[in-house]
Amino acid sequence: MSLDIKAIRSHFPIFQRETSDGVPLVYLDSTATSQKPLAVIEAMNNYYRRSNANIHRGVHTLAEEATALYEAAREKIARFINAPSARQVIYTRNTTESINLVAYTWARANLKAGDLVILTEMEHHSNLVPWHMLQAERGIELDFIPVTETGLLDLDAYQTLLARSPKLVSFTHMSNVLGTINPAAEIIRMAHEAGAVTLVDAAQSVPHLAVDVQALDADFLAFSAHKMCGPTGIGALYGKAELLESMPPFLGGGDMIKEVKLRSFRANSLPHKFEAGTPAIAEAVGFGAAVDYLASVGMDNVTAHEQDITEYALERLEEIPGVKVFGPSAQHKGGVAAFTLEGVHPHDVAQILDKDGIAVRAGHHCAQPLHEKFGIPATSRASFYLYNTKEEVDLLVNGIYKVKELFG
Amino acid sequence: MDDLYREVIIEHYKNPGYRGHLDPHNIFFADNNPLCGDHIEITIQINEDETVKDARFDGHGCAISQASADLLMEFIIGKPIEEVKQLNKQDILDMLGIDLGPVRLKCALLSLKVLKAGVYGLGEASDSLVE
Numbered sequence: 001m002s003l004d005i006k007a008i009r010s011h012f013p014i015f016q017r018e019t020s021d022g023v024p025l026v027y028l029d030s031t032a033t034s035q036k037p038l039a040v041i042e043a044m045n046n047y048y049r050r051s052n053a054n055i056h057r058g059v060h061t062l063a064e065e066a067t068a069l070y071e072a073a074r075e076k077i078a079r080f081i082n083a084p085s086a087r088q089v090i091y092t093r094n095t096t097e098s099i100n101l102v103a104y105t106w107a108r109a110n111l112k113a114g115d116l117v118i119l120t121e122m123e124h125h126s127n128l129v130p131w132h133m134l135q136a137e138r139g140i141e142l143d144f145i146p147v148t149e150t151g152l153l154d155l156d157a158y159q160t161l162l163a164r165s166p167k168l169v170s171f172t173h174m175s176n177v178l179g180t181i182n183p184a185a186e187i188i189r190m191a192h193e194a195g196a197v198t199l200v201d202a203a204q205s206v207p208h209l210a211v212d213v214q215a216l217d218a219d220f221l222a223f224s225a226h227k228m229c230g231p232t233g234i235g236a237l238y239g240k241a242e243l244l245e246s247m248p249p250f251l252g253g254g255d256m257i258k259e260v261k262l263r264s265f266r267a268n269s270l271p272h273k274f275e276a277g278t279p280a281i282a283e284a285v286g287f288g289a290a291v292d293y294l295a296s297v298g299m300d301n302v303t304a305h306e307q308d309i310t311e312y313a314l315e316r317l318e319e320i321p322g323v324k325v326f327g328p329s330a331q332h333k334g335g336v337a338a339f340t341l342e343g344v345h346p347h348d349v350a351q352i353l354d355k356d357g358i359a360v361r362a363g364h365h366c367a368q369p370l371h372e373k374f375g376i377p378a379t380s381r382a383s384f385y386l387y388n389t390k391e392e393v394d395l396l397v398n399g400i401y402k403v404k405e406l407f408g
Numbered sequence: 409m410d411d412l413y414r415e416v417i418i419e420h421y422k423n424p425g426y427r428g429h430l431d432p433h434n435i436f437f438a439d440n441n442p443l444c445g446d447h448i449e450i451t452i453q454i455n456e457d458e459t460v461k462d463a464r465f466d467g468h469g470c471a472i473s474q475a476s477a478d479l480l481m482e483f484i485i486g487k488p489i490e491e492v493k494q495l496n497k498q499d500i501l502d503m504l505g506i507d508l509g510p511v512r513l514k515c516a517l518l519s520l521k522v523l524k525a526g527v528y529g530l531g532e533a534s535d536s537l538v539e
């Protein structure tokens with residue numbers, strides 16, 4: 001089934017605006033953050049208009065309603081990734097915080113000097129820096145699954161690394177620069193055979209692919225609402241129950257405790273053990289609405305639509321002289337096209353495209369080591385989501401020709 | 409776009425007159441714009457009378473950062489160091505002849521920041537130098 005894009009676009013109020021007089025918005029930056037459908041905006045508005053109260057601590061009507069909404073959203077998110085139970089979905093601020101939560105709790109309780117953590121060369125800074133910090137603090141070792149010339153992970157090299165008995169393999173499910181969709185189930189299976197725990201950075205996969213944590217057999221999986229039609233300020237960490245149970249708490253404070261004495265505390269049960277203080281309640285409600293929205297469209301439809309656009313975009317971009325697109329062919333790739341244009345800095349490309357209302361991102365996209373690997377300081381990146389069209393790809397291509405002319 | 413990418417900017421970007429490296433030099437300084445990875449380094453020779461004898465920049469980055477570096481080098485040659493120390497944001501914008509938003513302003517001001525850290529003999533280039 002193909003998506004009714006016109007209907008989908010009408011669900012997103014932002015597409016009614018122009019970036020300047022008569023210039024409609026061509027939003028090709030969903031990898032950074034997605035736009036929000038009315039259903040999400042309304043869910044959050046309604047929460048503030050009707051149900052706003054603090055959760056888990058009042059018995060009055062509003063407190064009960066707010067708590068129910070907050071927890072119902074968790075159930076929806078759990079179903080969306082096929083988690084066995086909503087207790088295994090911890091609310092965080094974003095993917096970055098989810099990864100840090102694992103680094104601060106599980107890793108600090110389980111890793112000692114010399115223990116090996118395997119990452120990949122295509123990681124976002126959020127799955128590098130927490131481990132650099134732990135390395136400085138604990139003396140853990142880091143090694144990296146190499147990225148091949150075509151932008152895929154080198155699984156033979158991975159197999160070799162596994163012989164060194166890593167404690168953790170933490171990797172991105174989908175690269176936010178190359179677009180590479182990594183074979184997560186296989187990477188996890190291999191890690192488990194070597195006795196390692198796994199953490200999946202699913203910031204780019206959960207928004208664009210049907211992700212099933214049980215089918216993947218993931219130990220931890222991290223994602224952000226804002227990249228999947230939801231609000232900023234909220235994300236999630238999924239974890240296997242026995243791991244989450246055994247981990248020390250993260251931040252200390254209200255809500256995460258069962259009992260507090262002057263000199264001691266007992267931690268609350270899952271998921272509250274990891275949710276200290278008043279959380280982002282309206283955002284959780286918005287997150288639930290985002291998941292409802294995506295589920296109603298159907299993730300397989302979202303993926304198929306993006307695949308279609310991406311194939312077309314790669315074809316059109318590659319026919320422009322001087323353009324080089326990074327990453328694998330469309331079949332291994334999500335809706336991301338990071339490219340360089342010979343002789344023009346990505347910032348200039350993005351700025352000139354912006355005059356035509358075309359929003360692309362320029363820079364290293366929080367993946368500096370990956371850019372270094374390919375010997376480039378920066379790229380321009382166009383990314384696609386369920387609301388993008390082939391006509392928008394054409395506008396992008398025309399825009400790039402304009403840039404070429406200007407810098408001719 | 410025609411205002412932002414004026415011909416003079418494109419021209420200085422594509423055919424810079426002052427790209428290079430002076431050896432020997434009295435002043436060397438280098439810094440990056442972490443946001444976009446723009447890199448600028450400058451080398452400067454100074455006369456006995458404390459004026460700029462010659463100046464060059466090198467590096468990579470967007471048209472705005474590289475053109476403003478080239479314009480800045482051109483501008484300071486022959487000027488007293490004391491005058492160079494007084495240069496500020498507005499001087500760069502006047503050289504470029506454009507107005508810039510906050511993100512691109514950082515690109516435009518990178519070379520001035522590097523220059524001022526160099527002439528003041530500072531260990532680090534801080535944004536406050538070009539406010």
Ligand SMILES: Cc1ncc(COP(=O)(O)O)c(C=O)c1O
Nearest residue numbers: 094095096124126176201203224
């Ligand atoms: C692959 C990947 N991991 C992690 C992140 C970090 O997400 P957040 O900034 O929401 O924590 C991003 C977002 O850019 C990403 O693309």
